[in-house]
Amino acid sequence: MHITISLADQTLTLDGAGQRRYPVSTAAVGADERSGSNGTPRGEHLVRARIGEGLPVGAVFRGRRFSGEILTPEQAAAEPERDWILSRILWLGGLEAGKNQGGDVDSFRRFIYIHGTPDHEPMGQPASHGCIRMRNADVIDLFDRVPLGCAVSITE
Template sequence: KTVKQLIKQYPTHAKKRVLLVDVSEQRLYVFNRKAKLLKSYQVSTSAYGMSNRSNSNKTPIGAHQIKTKIGKNAKQFTIFKSLVNTGRLSRANSSGKALVTSRVLRLDGLEDSNRNTYRRYIYIHGTNKEKYLGKPKSHGCIRMSNDEVIELFKETAKGSLVYLQE
């Protein structure tokens, strides 16, 4: 689908910004409500591909909205566990387990096929694995650099349209 088609199909979610995640390119594109490209960011989506199936560890497909925004005043590299600020900080590239850092934009599906996205805990979030951005390495979420997820968080309203495509 084109961005113009998405804006027409989901007008209540396309008031200010529309986010398009292109999994084949590992990029997130930011458009205004007139379908003008404003920015693009390198991301990392699932290492297992795309699917709307629960427990698949795959990035969901289709139209979503930003349901909740978490971490507004958190320091860069703050670690979130179960959506709660732990008060601890990570680094851009730390060894060990992949972490949710800096900001969290929790997604909710807008189509019958992806209504489970919210229950699957799929987010756009910062990561401690920035060196892997541009490669599919996540367990379903859309990972971003910490600088860029903070910028996106500021520029994107709750309820904004997020479209995920292969």
């Protein structure tokens, strides 16, 4: 299994037991590996943690823990600027020392995830705070296919 995220195309492709392609939304500010940049880090990564198995669609996470809430349209409207993390989390760790691993460029310590987002959020265009956002149904489908340690390449 291998995931390729294209920043240029705003897509995530899963290769392995058949190919799947999903629209995504990466960082509004573009690519950047530095801590505090809100950019999506480039390079080779792996899935270091899988969070949310079995939770309902729209499950709200706070600090990588299920809050007990399911996102409602009213909640989303009340907090339009919030970067909602929903349904599932695939937490990425960088594999390239000095590029996306270690120091102020560490993807894992930056909390870079592939995660669900409210379905009204745009896909196919950069809009996130650094993570890779997906539709809830898509992130659940991906999560169910991807093992811990799955290789992830983020390319321009």
